[in-house]
Amino acid sequence: MAAKTLYDKLWDAHVVRSGDDGASLIYIDRQLVHEVTSPQAFEGLRLANRKPWRVGANLATPDHNVPTTDRTAGIEDPIARLQVETLDKNCDYFGITEFKMDDIRQGIVHVVGPEQGATLPGMTVVCGDSHTSTHGAFGALAHGIGTSEVEHVLATQCLIQKKSNSLLISVDGRVADGVTAKDIVLAIIGEIGTAGGTGYAIEFSGEAIMALSMEGRMTVCNMAIEAGARAGIIAVDQTTIDYVEGRPYAPKGDQWTMAVEAWADLHSDADAKFDKVVHLDATIIKPQVTWGTSPEMVIAIDATVPNPADETDTVKRTGMEAALKYMGLQANVPINQVKIDRSFIGSCTNSRIEDLRAAAGVAKGRKVAESVKQALVVPGSGLVKQQAEAEGLDKIFIAAGFEWREPGCSMCLAMNADRLGAGERCASTSNRNFEGRQGQGGRTHLVSPEMAAAAAIAGHFIDVADLETLAEGIEG
């Protein structure tokens, strides 16, 4: 039998029917649903007098629009409230399980799915959200879809798809201390560009990737879409199995044993052929900060803002100039001298317990700089929040001057009240630094949770390792 990539294996296991021109019908095991991209899909079902094909394959929770402050009075914004109520009504009407806003299990779909064991190795997972690539961390084939396809999956449990090409990104060797999963994925995007993965399913591998926890792997796969790839996947190993075991939706008893046996095959065969292979040296990756308005505009913390004059490609140079103008930055300025107005720790990229522990580790015993208007910590789910509080992380953050909020997407895309004002600069653990993403005129710099916490304390971007020196300098 020909050697297969992990992507081949996942694809082959889900083909219902192969079309003549390569467009196949693919079976979907899990659909995650949220309030923003589902109302029109449910409406379409109703208009066509259709029902969900397999109600139990769907799991819903509101996340984009929910307030992160006190929720006892409901949602103030009437349009956002209607959208969340519409999700509630649709889920009730069609019998879909939903973790509503007052449920401890509510949170960002891409945090909730894995946390519940609703994302399992070997599954196909979809959601009307581009960051569905997150779930690929479990050796699942997972990608974002539009609302028409949400409706298609609801109605048929399938999608019409053409197989992507395969791209192996191997991050070889181990990263240095203080270098996180976020730094790895930002470095990858810096290397291959925001369209480098377009048309591909990316498999992330190599020692540095396999050494990551599941939280770290989710951070990496989450941002596959920022490299243009709809899906990012990582092979299943003991780390995956240990994370999944015992979660509410995970298989139990004999089925667990059977599943673990089947999952042992969820890796690329040793001699599998990829359409493209990229190697990165993990040992030279440093903590990363984006400087522009695309995730590929990224540099190491000890570097300077690039100069468009050095770029020979006209379209790229124009893009760099526009980005510098929007970001209010000068070329050649050391990025660690750039001051911030706000810090945001949260989003489907970095709001899991490990992220909060890492940020709290930096914040502990320190204070947010007076020049920083706001430092927000938004846990990814009610259960993450509960866990963090059990560990006392909330107290560490609050004592340091951070705000401790309720779970949701929050300032990652600013659909709720959490947003940047025009011209405000933010150290953000989210995934997109697009113009206006965190609020019209807002300036986003993507960083790890550790650096977002450190920047809040220093008042400017800083290598966490330099925080100590800074404190000594002040005291001495």
Added chain:
Amino acid sequence: MKKFTKLTGTAIPLDRANVDTDAIIPKQFLKSIERSGFGPNLFDEWRYLDHGEPGMDSSGRPINPDFVLNKKRYQGASVLLARENFGCGSSREHAPWALEDFGIRCIIAPSFADIFFNNCFKNGILPIVQSGDVVNRLFKACESTEGYQLTVDLTAQTITTPDGESFDFEVEVFRKHCLLNGLDDIGLTLQHVEDIKAYEVRRKLEAPWLFV
């Protein structure tokens, strides 16, 4: 879905790479539970000088005269010329909804982001990939010729310029079929109900935990 067969329309050049779906339709407009009405907010932050919110009457808002959508010569345009990686970022189908609502039925670019590309076909919009050279030439011709129109023929898979020059383009057979006939693909998939059921029976034996 609206059919797409042959279109002759004014072209409008959006000279910017990596245009993301947040720019095409900003997040505040995603709170709508409707599928239509997004056209006035297409490229909202580039198009207007004030901050737009859902429910605002856009007709009285101050416009950005420098933005290409506001130039008089491009009014009524239906063919959008764009640069690399158009439609990157969020999977929001509100982006093609806004483009379609505004009147755009065809987008020509050197490359598109995957999810956006796919979403276009579900909404009667034809995204066409052309080489960077061809796109450059179309940009130049469009910017230098007022009232520059292109004819896009899906059946023949050609783009024709006003002076009769013609470029071929590729499109997947199934997508072409759906677009030419305005077909809803849920209906098409449901023609294969027996295949789906047979798959489920087979899969349940291999991986019963997926069906709990």
